[in-house]
Amino acid sequence: MNASVTSRRPLVTPRIFTVDDLDTDTIVGELLEGVGAVTLRGLFGTDEIAEAREIVMRESSGDAEAAKVTHFQGAAEREGKLSLQRRVWNLLAKGDVFSRMAAHPALMQTMRAFLGTEFIMGSIAANRILPGGPGQEPHIDYPYWDYHTPQTHPVRLNSSFPLNAQATIMLDPFTEETGATAYVPGSQRSLRYPDESDRFFDRCERMLGEPGDTVVFFGAVWHCAMPNHSRADRSAILIQYLPKWVKPMENIPAALPSSFVDAASSDMRQLLGLHYPYPEILDAARGGNAEGRTTMQTK
Ligand SMILES: O=C(O)CCC(=O)C(=O)O
């Protein structure tokens, strides 16, 4: 058959934005009604990425026993390949570079437009896929990630507004060979956990990019890490952002020394959930009217 009439679909790659053209209205539209993902380019320099990668490689080098918790790796666990996807948790305690990543002004601006100005961070971790790593089960992300049991969530829950946004900061080239994240464009529009009949692997596209590229996606998009067929590691920083009232996945402040929390910037305190008071022991709270258009004045 003539090459010009072969039926390969055109690649559906996320639209690229930079700090200079960060059009958050368009980004919100792409995340909710478009393919479900965008790429932010140029946020992080070579030195920052090298520093982050060095820490991730060092912190995960001793985990050949796969002692750390990981996710969507049921098949790998059955095949004894669990140590080929390694997580590094509690990154804020492991280098200032991770605080700069989490609170990058372009990410803050994008997330404020998408999740509300007082959004929080529910998790920050590294995902390292070693050569030969088998990839993940197609899934959707927290707080929808156990949506394979939808009856445990509110009736008629839907994705007309977001309860999650993910940022994937690439530390290595994301190619088809290294296991760049796969996703089905537009799948976020009907909130569902993908199953066999969805033919995920026939329909998926890839989140390709270079070290430093940051893909922001709505976690209701069907996606997964793919097998790493290369000889190099494929690592990324995965950040989960949530509306202020969604219970975060990680108890990040509890894992940090109090000196970190004491020195945190206002944006970092917001990310840690410290600007939002609930749940609170209201029986012990300062008396007076604490909510409404007019609240008690500070004495
Ligand atoms: O590392 C990746 O490519 C995706 C990881 C992911 O989706 C997850 O762990 O929830």
Ligand SMILES: [Fe+2]
């Ligand atoms: Fe995921």
